[in-house]
Structures are given as structure tokens and as C-alpha cells.
Amino acid sequence: MGSLRSKLVLENRIHVFRAIHKITQQQLADATGVTRATIVALEKGNYNPSLDLAFRLALYFQVDINELFIVKGERDEHLHEN
């Protein structure tokens, strides 16, 4: 444990900021150049966007990327700790 070799648990506050900005999923999708399905998947969590998209979302909301995406910890694999 404590290694950075496996995926992190990432949380995001896209839903929160979208509520603050009072825009729809579709509007956010259009503004950041993705489809609504991508926004839905992101808000549902547990998925790992490209760095590029993460920055575009942060730029859109005019927040630091660390405010939008938060590292919650490592996903402990428990098993097969090679």
C-alpha cells in the first residue's frame, strides 16, 4: 500500500459546479466539446477522464483542477500485491 502503481480513487464536483452555474448537462457538454453521455458518465463518478478534458472542465468553471477533481486515495487492490 501507499504505492502509486494502481489507479487512484478520484472524486469530482462537476455536478456541484454545474448546479452553481445553472447549466444543463447538454450545455456543459457543448461548451467543453464532449457529448452529454460523457458528462453523465463523469457525474456518475468512477471514471477517469483525459487530463485534457479535466483541464477544459476546470477552465470552463474557472476553478483550479484540484477543486474540480479530488484524489480520495488509492484503490486498494488487496489481492495479488505483486
Next chain:
Amino acid sequence: MGSLRSKLVLENRIHVFRAIHKITQQQLADATGVTRATIVALEKGNYNPSLDLAFRLALYFQVDINELFIVKGERDEHLHEN
């Protein structure tokens, strides 16, 4: 222009921090759970890692993700500005 709909131009300082830490590509790859080919590609630039990997690299070097990856601007597409 000025839209966030297309990919950003991202620069990274992985090579710099790897030099500071005096580790090899292979060691960085092992520490962050990717292959050396991925590190090579990243250092060569022009490629867009997952947010997860970007955070793992930043955590490894103990720097903010914004110190490791810098948004240089938008990739102006010029053509077909739909």
C-alpha cells in the same frame, strides 16, 4: 477561438522533475505503474495522459499537478470552425 471545445496544448515537466529526482524512465514507470514506453511518450510530449496517471505522477514528485502539466493554450483548429 477562445472556446474550450477542442483539445488544449499541454506541456509537461516530467523530464525536468525526473532529472531533479535523478531516476531513470524505468524507475519512474515502475513507481507510477506504467511501462517505460508511456514515460517516453509523455516526455516526447503531444500526448494526453489520463487524469489518474497525471495525478499519480504529480503525487510521486510531490508537486501540484499544475506544476507538472501546464496548459499552453488551445490548439487552434483554424479550419472548419463549426
Next chain:
DNA sequence: GAGAAATGTAAAGTATAATTTACATTTCTA
């Protein structure tokens, strides 16, 4: 409460990040 707008879900397809392998070139060290 009816219609519309917004959101949730899901499956199949496309684009590309990341892997694997192999070998060639450069840089370190004895």
C-alpha cells in the same frame, strides 16, 4: 395533469491511451 425539457441508462462503435516486444543508439562506468 399534459407537454416539454432535462436527466438516467444501455449497447455498439470509434479513437486513442497504454502495453508489449524488439532492436538501435546514446551515455555512463569500470
Next chain:
DNA sequence: TAGAAATGTAAATTATACTTTACATTTCTC
């Protein structure tokens, strides 16, 4: 300067982010 370690490149494969489409459900607004 010979051998080893580190780096560069490239091609084929695998994993997964992201798209596209379609439809179902929920939440607004008249």
C-alpha cells in the same frame, strides 16, 4: 575502449475514454 545501463523509436495488440443512438424516467412549466 569495451561492456552495461539508459534512452529513442517503431509496430502490433489491448484496454478504455468517448461517441452515437435510442428510449425510458424524472423534473420543470404552462
